[in-house]
Amino acid sequence: MTTLDRITVDEEAASPPLTAVLDSAHVGDIEGALGRISIGDNDRPRTAKVRLATMLAIIGPGLIVMVGDNDAGGVATYVQAGQNYGYSLLWILLLLIPVLIVNQEMVVRLGAVTGVGHARLINERFGRGWGWFSVGDLFLLNFLTLVTEFIGVTMAADYIGLPRQVVVPFAAVALIAIMTTGSFRRWERAMLVFVAVTLLQIPMLLMCHPDPQRAAKSLVIPGVSGGVTSDAVLLVIAIVGTTVAPWQLFFQQSNVVDKRITPRFIGYERADTTLGAFVVVIGAAALMMTGDWAARATDSRGHFVDAGALAHLLGQSNTTLGSVFAIVLLDASIVGAAAVTLATSYAFGDVFGHNHSLHRSFADAKPFYLSYTGMVAVAAAIVLIPGAPLGLITTGVQALAGLLLPSATVFLLLLCNDREVLGPWVNRPWLNVVAGLIVGVLLLLSGILMTTTVFPELDIISIVDNLAVALACCAAVVFAVVRWSGRRWPKQPVSSAFILADRATWRMPPLALLEPVRWSAGTRLGMLALRGYLLLGAILLAVKAVQLGSA
DSSP, rough: OHHHHHHHHHHHEEEEEEOOOSSSGHHHHHHHHEEEETTTOOOOOOOHHHHHHHHHHHHHHHHHHHHHHSHHHHHHHEEEEHHHHHHTHHHHHHHHHHHHHHHHHHHHHHHHHHHHOOHHHHHHOOOHHHHHHHHHHOOOOOOOHHHHHHHHHHHHHHHHOHHHHHHHHEEEHHHHHHHHTTTTHHHHHHHHHHHHHGHHHHHHHHOOOOOOOHHHHHHHHHHTOOOOOOOHHHHHHHHHHHOOHHHHHHHHHHHHHHHTGGGGGGHHHHHHHHHHHHHHHHHHHHHHHHHHHHHHHHTTTTTTOOOOHHHHHHHHHHHHHHHHHHHHHHHHHHHHHHHHHHHHHHHHHHHTOOOOTTTTTTOOHHHHHHHHHHHHHHHHHHHTTOOOHHHHHHHHHHHHHHHHHHHHHEEEHHHHHOOHHHHSOOOOHHHHOOOOOOOOHHHHHHHHHHHHHTTSSSOHHHHHHHHHHHHHHHHHHHHHHHHOOOOOSSOOOSSHHHHHHHTTTTOOGGGGGSSOOOOOOOHHHHHHHHHHHHHHHHHHHHOOOOOOOHO
């Protein structure tokens, strides 16, 4: 080998590998709300102090996405469970902790390793047809969810005694102002302030005189107060749907990318996500027990109306308690609105190739900020329209979320088993088994929700047994699809840099350099069946919405 040849090889090995990062603002120092990590700071000693400082700098995406999931719809669902069924449904929350952690841990890896958002990966790996099908549904669902967040704002305003015509525009302006600062750090600090306000759930719970022994028993012993009924089954599905939402996948992956988290910090982001999962479940439990107290104090068991009415019930027994609940509802609505809308703007930038980073100023990312501003302004205006079908929108959001969640999780599983995308970070076999079971359960719940939404006269109990039989088949099919769609490690890597890179530094190459996805016949059949289910469900929901609107 000549001297020139050796220099060329050395330069190639020393140069950083090409990555798929689209927006240059997604590369650089990690500037978190509670700390900063320099991009060139690779040799810091691993002392307890350094680890704590690193954790504080990384914390944010996981905590925000989880707390944002306890939004206005979540608050309403949890207090409904408490008012109608007491503590008896607390066990569901305990089961949801591993579901939350498994789902969100997968998007953490995707974000840190690939450097691009969830929408972009689906679009590039599975084709524009699947990309638009998935992202188009997401845009619609997120917008309707945003409307429900402003409905929560109006309920809180009504209880406090402030005119909604003032509070709703003020909340919309605040959401836009928080997002358009041109600084990721300032945005994250503002969001963590709202996250801290959720801690009011603790004194709120204490004012409700909780029964720790009854709560502990309900957490570990499954049951339903009054027996299993159709209403109880629907509420269980609503709890799962409001706790595990499709927008979470898109938000956290893009937020991890925007925060510039790389594979070497995946462990810290996993801890952030796990912390968020426990925070959201503790908050949900506090809301359930608050709903139970409202029922006991006012003799209103089984007569839930909405979150605003429950605030008035709490106020009858304790004025301070009612006010604290209204603040919690308002805060939940703001956090949920910010996260859901930002998830949509991230996906918008992914699909259309625009700059989409909170590190950028308004002038540098106009489409990104304008899409966010437009969604917030239109959703706020809809809530203020006299006679707007707000109840229909709330029902539609729950049904549409139930319809889309299984498909979103299937795409997530396929991406996490694609070796071209994740290389050494692909799912372990045991994780695929757990995730496949989760998808099977979600498909079962989605089917029940869709059936009862379109045909409310059906007796759920009579069909649950038949649908449950299909659960094992669904889980087996999902596992088979994921198993046979797994990609082999490329025999001829793009460059020697990928051979030398270890797991902590491996990044996905540019998407154009990846081998295309080749589905087996079984995988293609399964995905076509999934598409057919989504199309049929969307048509049935649209017909049902027209019928309800006409009525």
